[in-house]
Amino acid sequence: MISALAIMALGAIILGAALGFASIKFKVHGNPLVEKIEGLLPQTQCGQCGFPGCHPYAEAIAKGEADINLCPPGGEEGVRKLADLLGREVKALNAEEKPKQVAVIDENTCIGCTLCIQACPVDAIVGAAKQLHIIIAQQCTGCELCLPPCPVECIAMVTIPETVDNWKWKYPVTEIRKAA
Amino acid sequence: MLQLFKFKGGVKPATNKVQSVTLPIATAPLPSRLAVPLHQSIGGTPRPIVEVGDKVLKGQKIGEADGWISAAVHAPTSGTVIEVGLYPAAHPSGLTAATVVIEPDGEDRWIDRQPVDYASLEPEAVRELLREAGVVGLGGAVFPTHGKLTASKTVPMEEMVINGAECEPYITCDDLLMRERAEEVVRGAGVFRDLLRPKKVLIGIEDNKPEAAAAMTAAIKALGEAFKEFEVVVVPTRYPAGGAKQLIRVLTGKEVPASKRSTDLGVQCFNVATAYTAWRALAHGEPVISRLVTITGNVGEPRNWEVLIGTPMDELLRIGQPKPDTDGIIMGGPMMGFLVPDTKAPVVKATNCLIAHSPTLFPPKPPEMPCIRCGECARACPHELQPFEMYWFSRAKNFGKTQEYAIFDCIECGCCSFVCPSRIPLVQYFRFAKSEIWARERESQAAEGAKNRFEFKQLREEREKAEKAEKLAKAAAAQAAKKAAEALAAANAPETTVAEPAPDAPSAADAAKRATIEAAMERAKAQRAAAQPKNVDHLPPAVEQEIAEIDARQNQAVMANAAPDGEKNS
Ligand code: SF4
Ligand code: SF4
Ligand code: SF4
Ligand code: SF4
Numbered sequence: 001m002i003s004a005l006a007i008m009a010l011g012a013i014i015l016g017a018a019l020g021f022a023s024i025k026f027k028v029h030g031n032p033l034v035e036k037i038e039g040l041l042p043q044t045q046c047g048q049c050g051f052p053g054c055h056p057y058a059e060a061i062a063k064g065e066a067d068i069n070l071c072p073p074g075g076e077e078g079v080r081k082l083a084d085l086l087g088r089e090v091k092a093l094n095a096e097e098k099p100k101q102v103a104v105i106d107e108n109t110c111i112g113c114t115l116c117i118q119a120c121p122v123d124a125i126v127g128a129a130k131q132l133h134i135i136i137a138q139q140c141t142g143c144e145l146c147l148p149p150c151p152v153e154c155i156a157m158v159t160i161p162e163t164v165d166n167w168k169w170k171y172p173v174t175e176i177r178k179a180a
Numbered sequence: 181m182l183q184l185f186k187f188k189g190g191v192k193p194a195t196n197k198v199q200s201v202t203l204p205i206a207t208a209p210l211p212s213r214l215a216v217p218l219h220q221s222i223g224g225t226p227r228p229i230v231e232v233g234d235k236v237l238k239g240q241k242i243g244e245a246d247g248w249i250s251a252a253v254h255a256p257t258s259g260t261v262i263e264v265g266l267y268p269a270a271h272p273s274g275l276t277a278a279t280v281v282i283e284p285d286g287e288d289r290w291i292d293r294q295p296v297d298y299a300s301l302e303p304e305a306v307r308e309l310l311r312e313a314g315v316v317g318l319g320g321a322v323f324p325t326h327g328k329l330t331a332s333k334t335v336p337m338e339e340m341v342i343n344g345a346e347c348e349p350y351i352t353c354d355d356l357l358m359r360e361r362a363e364e365v366v367r368g369a370g371v372f373r374d375l376l377r378p379k380k381v382l383i384g385i386e387d388n389k390p391e392a393a394a395a396m397t398a399a400i401k402a403l404g405e406a407f408k409e410f411e412v413v414v415v416p417t418r419y420p421a422g423g424a425k426q427l428i429r430v431l432t433g434k435e436v437p438a439s440k441r442s443t444d445l446g447v448q449c450f451n452v453a454t455a456y457t458a459w460r461a462l463a464h465g466e467p468v469i470s471r472l473v474t475i476t477g478n479v480g481e482p483r484n485w486e487v488l489i490g491t492p493m494d495e496l497l498r499i500g501q502p503k504p505d506t507d508g509i510i511m512g513g514p515m516m517g518f519l520v521p522d523t524k525a526p527v528v529k530a531t532n533c534l535i536a537h538s539p540t541l542f543p544p545k546p547p548e549m550p551c552i553r554c555g556e557c558a559r560a561c562p563h564e565l566q567p568f569e570m571y572w573f574s575r576a577k578n579f580g581k582t583q584e585y586a587i588f589d590c591i592e593c594g595c596c597s598f599v600c601p602s603r604i605p606l607v608q609y610f611r612f613a614k615s616e617i618w619a620r621e622r623e624s625q626a627a628e629g630a631k632n633r634f635e636f637k638q639l640r641e642e643r644e645k646a647e648k649a650e651k652l653a654k655a656a657a658a659q660a661a662k663k664a665a666e667a668l669a670a671a672n673a674p675e676t677t678v679a680e681p682a683p684d685a686p687s688a689a690d691a692a693k694r695a696t697i698e699a700a701m702e703r704a705k706a707q708r709a710a711a712q713p714k715n716v717d718h719l720p721p722a723v724e725q726e727i728a729e730i731d732a733r734q735n736q737a738v739m740a741n742a743a744p745d746g747e748k749n750s
């Protein structure tokens with residue numbers, strides 16, 4: 001009787017130690033759900049969702065503090081993906097969808113005040129004090145955050161034109177004849 | 181005799197080749213203008229190096245290759261550059277692309293051509309020469325040829341395949357090239373052989389081109405010992421035997437998956453026309469400025485023409501005497517080609533055939549019907565894919581699933597659409613799905629980059645903030661220490677006059693800072709003085725006193741603000 005109890009107790013202690021070790025060793029850093037959500041957000045970092053960047057918005061969604069339809073750059077498709085991931089209802093986006101744009105600086109007007117550099121969340125603007133500033137189109141996410149600080153209003157948003165390189169084949173539009 | 185392998189699937193559409201092989205190759209007349217697009221190959225877009233008004237010679241370089249995988253472009257004739265800008269492209273989108281438009285002067289004057297003896301050059305120099313001469317795969321893929329001429333370091337080169345199969349209906353330009361210029365094709369293939377050093381060179385030709393096969397065999401024999409590892413192999417006619425992967429499969433039994441390069445399997449494939457242009461480039465110093473184009477379909481005189489790159493398609497088609505009911509131009513063959521949206525578009529290096537389109541020749545497809553899952557498409561697919569599954573998921577825009585069904589292994593050969601009893605335009609769905617997947621891939625890469633830069637910027641700002649706080653804390657500590665020392669000094673030596681603060685390094689900076697602040701304050705004062713209200717001359721004394729008090733308060737406030745804000749103003 002005693003030996004049986006001792007064996008059970010020993011077993012409990014060993015298993016407990018193993019579990020404790022495993023929980024330290026295999027601890028998951030960060031919240032995997034937040035990362036998954038963030039992976040679906042477009043990383044425009046524009047703050048239009050009301051949060052200072054995509055990561056904070058992902059955290060808020062994960063905590064259930066924010067709705068899933070607040071990210072205009074993600075569009076309806078983004079809402080759908082989030083709904084799929086989280087098992088929630090698809091909702092209408094609470095803003096209108098815009099075609100993707102990039103910011104362009106008018107080189108004749110820029111006074112080189114560097115304010116737009118400070119505003120750009122993704123370091124897509126290069127320039128130095130009193131020098132003409134330039135936006136690297138490939139890195140611009142189109143967040144529009146550099147527009148308000150510019151004292152001479154020389155930054156404009158332009159829609160990315162369709163070229164032979166980014167052109168996409170269209171969805172085939174064919175009428176389907178009813179099978180009799 | 182070589183043991184041939186088979187590829188699965190394939191179809192046998194009407195070949196329609198006999199029409200255009202009766203006449204020999206002729207040189208197309210000089211067009212009124214030549215529009216040479218800069219981007220004519222896979223890879224980087226060449227930069228234009230000529231300007232409007234420049235006089236150019238035939239063969240003069242007008243676009244500099246950008247990056248290693250890119251190829252230069254050249255003026256096809258002598259004349260004047262009249263435009264460098266956007267021009268309709270030979271592309272299914274009908275969009276415009278960067279193009280150099282040249283008005284020929286009619287003299288067709290060459291640059292100083294410099295033939296080289298490639299055997300005396302380093303392989304690297306030969307590749308560079310081919311890149312400079314704009315030699316690209318002329319079978320339709322237009323991959324820069326020099327990029328394919330490096331053997332894998334680990335896998336020995338077994339076979340080199342020269343593709344003369346030309347399986348697409350209507351097209352006969354490779355056929356005629358082999359018949360009339362076999363020797364130069366073989367010599368060009370010899371250049372590739374010398375760079376890649378394969379054990380065997382297999383020239384695959386479909387059995388419906390016996391004249392071409394005979395001409396090539398004769399050329400190899402005439403060239404003698406140096407070409408002893410060359411062999412002409414006649415392969416059965418079955419579309420798409422001329423697909424690079426199918427021909428490799430038939431001749432060597434090797435299957436090249438989409439994820440691998442063929443050199444990793446010890447095999448490489450070139451088109452016959454590519455070999456020909458490579459030889460012209462090295463042995464004659466002629467860059468790629470023209471190519472053979474089959475003009476056929478609904479025309480009075482189907483024939484192969486030597487056409488300058490940049491010739492407008494509508495102008496070119498006219499020499500074939502199109503019949504009155506012609507309503508469009510197909511570039512490429514009927515299986516893989518496309519209806520050119522704007523017939524002003526120029527002939528490019530990828531243009532092997534122009535087919536005059538008419539409703540009688542290509543009757544409109546009856547409407548698509550639902551898929552009955554008969555499996556015909558899967559039986560016809562040369563890559564053993566399951567088109568009906570890929571169709572289903574492309575249609576539902578479930579792109580992840582299409583990739584699970586290996587949509588990127590699809591070569592868009594059109595066999596599945598050809599056999600589908602429900603007449604579903606399957607390839608259109610696959611092209612749609614592929615370009616959507618590419619677009620998403622680009623977007624997610626951009627998002628990843630943006631995220632990294634955003635995080636880096638935040639990190640940097642945090643670090644700067646911390647550094648600044650540290651600096652401030654240090655300054656405050658120094659200040660406090662100084663004060664304490666002063667107090668101590670004052671207590672110890674009450675008689676002596678207070679010593680000037682020692683001008684040590686930080687206080688020198690401080691002094692400079694203070695000077696700027698003072699200057700700024702002076703300026704502010706001057707501004708305020710300038711902005712003094714003018715009508716204060718005859719005020720009652722009470723009001724005057726009020727004003728004076730306000731002024732004093734303002735001055736005090738300015739002083740108080742300026743001191744701690746020194747950091748901000750500097
Ligand atoms: S609106 Fe969308 S893209 Fe903009 S910060 Fe919020 S989650 Fe990011
Ligand atoms: S904010 Fe405006 S003026 Fe200032 S650097 Fe940027 S673009 Fe130039
Ligand atoms: S051939 Fe057409 S109908 Fe038959 S399974 Fe394929 S897609 Fe469906
Ligand atoms: S188009 Fe693609 S799916 Fe259809 S038969 Fe050809 S390789 Fe197969």
